[in-house]
Amino acid sequence: MRKQKDASPDPTTAPEQTRLLVLHGPNLNLLGTREPRYYGSTTLAEINRALAQRAERAGVVLETFQSNHEGALIERVHAAREQNIRYMIINPAAYTHTSIALRDAVAGSGIAFVEVHLSNIHAREPFRHHSHFSDLAIGVICGLGSEGYLLALEYLLRRIATE
Numbered sequence: 001m002r003k004q005k006d007a008s009p010d011p012t013t014a015p016e017q018t019r020l021l022v023l024h025g026p027n028l029n030l031l032g033t034r035e036p037r038y039y040g041s042t043t044l045a046e047i048n049r050a051l052a053q054r055a056e057r058a059g060v061v062l063e064t065f066q067s068n069h070e071g072a073l074i075e076r077v078h079a080a081r082e083q084n085i086r087y088m089i090i091n092p093a094a095y096t097h098t099s100i101a102l103r104d105a106v107a108g109s110g111i112a113f114v115e116v117h118l119s120n121i122h123a124r125e126p127f128r129h130h131s132h133f134s135d136l137a138i139g140v141i142c143g144l145g146s147e148g149y150l151l152a153l154e155y156l157l158r159r160i161a162t163e
């Protein structure tokens with residue numbers, strides 16, 4: 001009898017799955033509960049679920065991390081380098097405008113990333129106009145609400161598929 005072909009990939013030759021990290025900065029855990037004018041009514045859990053589902057369909061592993069603590073975000077970025085995270089999507093929230101420490105961690109990681117903001121930071125108070133991350137980012141999406149995260153993911157999936 002002919003041996004049936006094994007459907008599972010050979011672990012010795014299968015390429016490692018591509019891993020992505022989505023990093024959410026301080027207060028984004030409150031999404032969907034307050035300030036819908038700026039940040040919409042979608043919760044962070046809903047955003048993370050939509051991203052994970054889309055990534056899974058593409059065969060990519062996507063992890064999400066939110067913290068209200070600068071050090072925790074920095075340490076997550078350090079760990080991402082060790083974990084071979086291929087790309088990141090980052091909404092540094094208020095740390096966008098203040099954190100050189102997080103910027104240095106992201107720059108030091110060498111991991112390419114897309115910066116996302118729910119609101120249009122350029123149409124808001126002047127102190128939100130400058131980002132410590134934008135010059136390092138592949139690109140920046142802002143003002144498109146929670147869709148911005150999905151658009152960033154679409155871009156990265158397309159980029160991964162062609163590299």
Ligand code: CA2
Pocket residue numbers: 026027028030031032033034035039091092093094095096116117118119120121128
């Ligand atoms: O528009 C964005 O995504 C921001 O990164 C959000 C930050 C803000 O400091 C940036 O300038 C732009 C604030 C996140 C706070 O999120 C909240 C969500 C619901 C209720 C309160 C805060």
